[in-house]
Amino acid sequence: MLVEAGHFALALALGLSLIQFLVPLWGARANDPVLMAVAPTSALAVFACIAFSFLALTFAYLNSDFSVLNVVQNSHSAKPLIYKISGVWGNHEGSMLLWVLILALFGAVVALSRNSVPMRLQANTLAVQAAVTIAFLLFILTTSNPFTRVVPAAVEGQDLNPLLQDPGLAIHPPLLYIGYVGFSISFAFACAALIDGRIDAVWARIVRPWTLGAWAFLTLGIAMGSYWAYYELGWGGWWFWDPVENASLMPWLAGTALMHSTVVMEKRDALKVWTILLAILTFSLSLLGTFLVRSGVLTSVHSFAVDPERGTFILGILILFIGGSLALFAWRAPMLKQGGLFAPVSREGALVVNNLFLATACATVFIGTLYPLALEVLTGEKISVGAPFFNFTFLPLIVPLLLLLPLGQTLAWKRGNFLGTAQRLYAVFGISLLATIVMFAFTYGGPVAAPLGVGLGLYLVLGSINEIVTRSWSKGTPLAVAWRKARGLPRSAWGTSIAHAGVGLTVIGIAATAWGVEAIGSLKPGERLKGGDYEVRLERVIPRVEANYREEAALLTVFGSGREVGTVETMKRLYLTRGMPTTEAGILTVGLGQVYASIGDAQPDGSVGVRLYHKPLVLLIWIGSLVMAIGGGISLTDRRLRIGAPVPAKTMPPHAVPAE
């Protein structure tokens, strides 16, 4: 019954979205406040309906209701509770439901921020948002209904794909979707501005927190996915330039550019048209990512079921929204008032350079990801564009950007002084260069890229610290005063510096992978395998039986320079319901590096294959991403950006902003 109610609520949400789409749009045109006021109310109702629907599906999973096809295909009564919950979005239908749930949630938040958003802008934004919701609700209801029943009900479910039975992957989709879908708000605001034909700094101030928030979540989502691939797939790689990964990287790059261009727009009332275009492109790339991943065009762990009908439908949505919004842009953008002018050497000039490099880098990823698909459609030739292509094209575009980053961050607004700015960074540059040379000397004969990359990362971290220090301390200032000054800096300044330091940490982690070592061997109990400074000894192989799988666990003792440093366990599992084997890597964290072992097949002579890696500083890749997201979060708490805050003090109702 509840399942049918969930299905009905979804259909009801579709009807309400139609109202949310048509009425406010008409209201904004006719300048009728009553009609415009329908937008927030209907947005809240849509959210309530979709949330109910989502809860109904979750309930079916928790109760292992095997009369629902979706539950039968993706759950099992013996599955641990957390995977019963994550199983809701661990499949095509449920993940699309999560997608619209987050979409509706953001719509509801926009609806609630009525104090800060002008009424007409809010009405138009929610109408655009409703259009996206309608498209995806139609998609779910017509091609991917999660509430389909099976008659007769199954006795037991077919279990969730074992690769997805992992805490990391339980939270990866929600994080990623909050990021993807968060950009839909920037998109809706951009379209609303185009419909209205008006855009100003207030617009940028409203849109910026959304972009920042979406970006921070997308960063976390990508990092989580990368860490999952690293420890779950057992190959020890953290990024494969796989099309599915690129599908999330492209909106991230465009979103990063958008986040920076809205700053220029807010502060200097410039780059308006470009910012609007970026907002449209960022969400278009999110949609493209959804299409690539969900349509079955690509084969990967993400394409749950290959169904041409679905692919065609999402392609239709893609064409409608990307084509529609770009057409709207082409039609209305020339009517927008041109923005201000600025000097090339200035903070805003630097941010333009940032946008230029990020957009170009995003374009190369786009070409590399879609070229094979296009070529196959056109000529039938199958090619693979792999890591070499992306390393060759992406790195030369990103490295100059990173080199310029500390400079741009230090430049003043309006009219910067290049030499003066460079002077403030002499020390940072000198220390990084010295560190690079020292690392070269110590690892002479090793990979050249590693010390260069680590030096670059160090330069970024020090540059960020330098930014905070020079803004709060100069020669002769007592430390207490400097500390007070530093604390008094705007949160957005802290956020920027922290996020940029995070970029540096990630760069260090990535560069240090070149120092990693790998060894492969067949071991019998008692035998050792050496990889670089570390060595493992196979103790024994233990067979185990758990609720939903059976495994052979290899217990390895890890030695570092002759001393025992710990033990790791790596498992070969067989999930019984699906008959699917997986490998669980054994990982020992030593400082910021990791010793990583994975088990291979057992040999007839009683030995097992073991692959051993030592990866120095590898954790910095994900720690850096986390720091980036934290930086974004801190920036979000800046007084100016707080949702509900940017109302001029005179007209502000006394309860709107809590005192600090």
Next chain:
Amino acid sequence: MTRKQRRLTLIGVAGCVLAVALGLVLYAMNDTIVFFNSPADIQAKSVQPGTRIRLGGLVKEGSVHRGADQQITFEVMDAEAVIKVNYKGLLPDLFREGQGIVAEGILESPSAFRADSVLAKHDENYMPREVADALKKQGHWQGEANAAPKTQ
């Protein structure tokens, strides 16, 4: 600077970056792209030894041989040809005799291939798409019956 000069500076810089990017992409397209071939393709197109390719096909039953230190050899076949593959490393979890795989590496001679990575499908319903297409082309595809539509 006047408005015009500023705009020209911006367009100039943007043009330079785009030109560099375009150059890199075109160069990389020539150099780093790897073509997918089935064993029959290798014979038909007479792919030069030393070329880096992705090889896809079925692992021949009984051909997997494990040597010392994870030195593995097996044969990949389709309806028309067989190629011997050398690989050092751990095979993926879903590597099975008689099933489809994709290996990337260097073609050493028209009938021998040195792989540096071997990929098998991600779950039990999935045959690498390239392999499925290649087999379909040769009329040896029987997967359709098993891969019945899952929903509705």
